[in-house]
Amino acid sequence: MPNNQFRKGELYSFITGKASTAIARRLQKKFNAASLNLTIEQWSVLYQLWKQDGISQQELCNATFRDKPSITRLVDNLEKLKLVKRVSSKEDRRMNMIFLTNEARKMQEASMVLAEETLNEALESVPADQVEICKQVLQIVYDNLK
Amino acid sequence: MPNNQFRKGELYSFITGKASTAIARRLQKKFNAASLNLTIEQWSVLYQLWKQDGISQQELCNATFRDKPSITRLVDNLEKLKLVKRVSSKEDRRMNMIFLTNEARKMQEASMVLAEETLNEALESVPADQVEICKQVLQIVYDNLK
DNA sequence: TTTGGTTAGTTGTTTAACTAACTATATGCC
DNA sequence: GGCATATAGTTAGTTAAACAACTAACCAAA
Known part of the structure; x- marks a missing residue:
């Protein structure tokens, strides 16, 4: 039974995910305004390390849904910035364990405040139970395609 | 009133949109398997032109949520591929109207079949009313941040 | 008619994603 | 021990996004 409830005109924006793009752009602007010299992609790596420091690049790949070359470059750039x-x-000896520097640890608080602020702005006027359903649908979509 | 129903651990994946990334990756694989020599980004431009041919680059910016340099390069590449x-x-005389070639018109049918197939796979086992709520939430998020 | 502001599009630079091909290390089996 | 295979990470090449600075064309008001 086809589950496709999309009228043709809506297909594109669901596939290309304009909402998540908009969230990332808003958060990036907040970072820039706060002179947090970070891209969203770099932040997403630090975010995992704040949860658990000293994990391998492969574990970062799994946690951030990126492939190995992407993590190599992100870690390269974070190392240049002296954040990891x-x-x-x-x-x-094949593995690199990635560790935060003190400077990176200091950025956690400020950036998390901005991230939560961004989500609050994004979800303003959306009832809690609908946010819950939305999260569940997106999780199922991800699992279906994994 | 804060609307943030996200536990910390879920914040990242909502912001960076792992579900829409997964959909795009699946569709890209289908394009490659079908020897449709197109990126998802190029497809998203053609998609708008299939709806209405001969629109300006600025209109493509609005329709695809991209900035002008992005559309300039996408149109560059589509022109190299002789698709527009x-x-x-x-x-x-400031405006360029973008027109499909015959070759691009021939790609519509096949690529739309793959796109709908991808959405069906993504939304398998998700009840229709929940998909509807999810779409509404994502639309509100987009409007909140616009 | 010219000056100032706006709009459409381009170019340059940095960061990142994805694929394919690669090196180095580890592991398991004979 | 030696060989095949798997795993961790890197490098190279193409495509794209975001931002800033730019050119060209248009338009309106003095």
Whole structure:
């Protein structure tokens, strides 16, 4: 049974995800305005490290839904900014464990405030139960395509 | 009143839109498998032209939520692929009207079948009313941040 | 008619995504 | 021990996004 409730005209924006783009752009602007010298992509990597420091690049790939070359470059750029450090693992010398610097740790508080602020602005006037349903649908979509 | 029903751990994936990324990646794979030599971004431009041929680059910006440089480059690449043609307007010589070639017109049917197929796969087992709510929430999010 | 502001589009630069091809290390099997 | 295979990460090349600075054309008011 086809589950496609999209009229033709709506197909494009669901596929290309204009809402999440808009959220990312808004957050980026807040970062810039606060002189937080970070891209959203760099922030998404730091975000995982704030949750757990010292994980491997492969674990960052899984956590951020990126492939290995993307993480290599993001870690390159974060290292140039002196926000993370690669430390090769002693147990398995193929692996780099990625560690936050003190400077990166200091950015957590400010950036998380801006991220939550952005979500509040995005979800203004949306009832809580509808946000919950939306989250569930997006999760199922992700799982369906994984 | 804060509307933020996100536990911290979910914040990132809502902001960066892993679901829409997954949809785009799936559709791109279908294009490649079908030897449709198109990126999703190029397809999103053609999609607008299939709806209405001969619109300006500015109208493409609005329709695809992109800025002008992005559309300039996408049209550049589509022109290289001989899928569109720039025709400068006679009424206003600043404007380029973008027209599909015959080759591009031939791609509509096949690519739309793949796009709808992708959406059906993405939304499998999601009840219609929940899809409807999800669409509404994403639209509100977009409008809130516009 | 010219000056100032606006609109349409282009170019340059940086960051990132994706694919494919690659190196180096680890592991498991004979 | 030696070989095949898998895993971790890097490099190269193309496409695209975001931003700033730019050119060209249009338009309106002095």
